[in-house]
Amino acid sequence: MYRSLDPSGPGAYRVATASHEAERDFRERGLTEREADAARSALAGMTAAAAAREMGVSASTVGSLRQRAYQKLGVSGAAELVRKYAEKSADKNAGEKDWRPTLRSHGLSETQASVLSLACSGRSTAQIADELHLAEGTVRAARATGYRMLGVHSREELAALLEREAAAPRRRRAARLAAAFLAAAMVIAVAVTAASYLGSRPPVMVETEFGEVPNVVGMDLQQAWEALVEADFLPIVRQGSASGAAGTVINQSAHELRTKNVLGVLDPNGALRHEYDTTPWKAEVIVTVTGVLQIPLELTTNHSEQQARSKLAAAGFTNVSAIGNGVGFENNRVVGVSPAPGAWVTPDTLIELTVADEVVMPNVIDMGPVEASSVITLSGLIPSPRVDGWELSDRAGWDTPTVLSTSIQPGESVPVGTTIRVEYSGPVEGTAHTVDSEGN
Structure with missing residues (x-):
């Protein structure tokens, strides 16, 4: 099934419809x-070049649009996207x-x-680069380093190594089976004894002024x-001391919710969980976690590679790499x-930045001067005129342009730093601060 935008028109294109789950997430x-x-x-399974031909845009624009989609969907790239919505790629990757x-x-x-x-699987360097959105x-x-770490020198040696490792568990399975039967008998005996003690006990709870709260001390962050x-x-996650197993909750405390409208709940992996947007939260629980740091939330669009590296270094991350057509x-x-901004990870985790020397022009139509200027600036572009402040006119009937x-x-890919001329519905009057593209 395909969606089509005016198939007879000049901008017509056809793109395969995703699964129900994927389409729902796209909306939400x-x-x-x-x-x-x-x-x-x-x-x-379309390459960026193939998608560009169907959509009537450049391949770099497709790449930029995909990166923005991956960020909103909480995935690091095409491979993770396909894993998340595997049913769409089942036929394409059958037998692979x-x-x-x-x-x-x-x-x-x-x-x-x-x-x-x-x-x-037999893909060429160019095909791999296109599929993973990497430079060749x-x-x-990556292939040379991987070969060196595995001690192989060719695709054939790699395939032979992986096939041997896949076969080894099957050979060991029969040998383990007899021991497993004996171990299972012992486990059953222990389980029967434990069941008489544990029964169906609920999780340990802690009584607070907001009701009973699960005791998550000692759990890893995801479980908690x-x-x-x-x-x-x-x-609400807080960084604790470095002692103890990394990612373990060492303390918790319940507090009154600071806001009644909670939108976009951020999980430990940095993904916005919109299924919890309408949850009637009883209170917030601050959990202190050991040995982890949070990747700064604001690292895209309004940050250069150097600015992002500096912010990561200030946050305690030292293992940072960059890929893309704008590196350096x-x-x-x-x-x-990747991992996503907002994720809690150990300080030695590799943080991979995707860098571009082009960005996608945002849609600022119908926005007021201050909002439009802010959105364009945060996208890495220069609005002209740029309006940093606004004061409403006292004249009756006068509206903000x-x-x-x-x-x-909107949607076009342009070099970072491009000056964008903005036309308003009326004169830009009553501004507290307006500057032109040259900064005057």
Whole structure:
């Protein structure tokens, strides 16, 4: 099934419709139609170039739209997107082995494992680069490093190694079976004894002025977060001392909710969980967690690569790398972060920045001067005129002007730092501060 925009018109294109779950998430996570189409094309297995031809835009625009969609959906790239909505890629990848878990067990990074898994399936460097949205040089470097770590020198040796490892568990399974029967008998005996003591005891609860709260001290952060939201308590994570197992809750305290409208609950992986937007929260519970840091929330669009690296360093992260067509450029922007901003991870976690020297023009039509200027500026572009403050006129019947048009159409990909001429519905009057594109 395909969606079609005016098939007979000049801007017609056809993009495969995603699964029901994916389409629902596209709506709930606030993807624009262009971003949703870019995500649909990735799920359909289309290259950026193929999607660009269907959508009537450039391949770099498709790449930028996909990155924005990945960020809103809480995934790091096309591979994770496909895993999240696997039913859309079932036919395309039928019979194709996913070797990433095996490769990760050897200490390879997610990027290295993804590159080698696709290489093992017969894809070329260019195909891997296009599918993973990496530069071909990055693909070659990841493959070379992965080969060195595995002690292999070619795709054939890699395939043979992975096949041997896949067969080994089957050979060991029969040998373990007899021992498993004996162990199972012992486990059953212990379980029967324990059941008489445990019965169906509910989780340990702590009495507070807001009601009973699950005791999550000693749990890992993910388990604690899920236990609290299940009981309708909003988790607020705080960094604790470095002692103890990383990611373990060492303290908790309940407090009155600071706001009655909670939108976009952020989970420990940095994903916005909109299914909890309407939850009648009883209170918030501050959990102190040991050995983890939070990736700064604001690292995309309004940050250059250097600014993002500085902010990460200030937050305690030292293992940072960058990929994309804007790496090292003085005039660039971060358009993606993996793991996602807001995620709680150990300080040595690899933080991968996706950097571009082009950004997507935002849609500011019908916005007022201050809002439009802010949105354009945060996108890495320069509005002209730029309005930093606004005061309403006392004249009866006079309204704040709104944006009628911009010199670059919304959704188009343009170089970072481009000046955007903005046309308003009326004169820009009553401004507290207005500057032109040259800063006067």
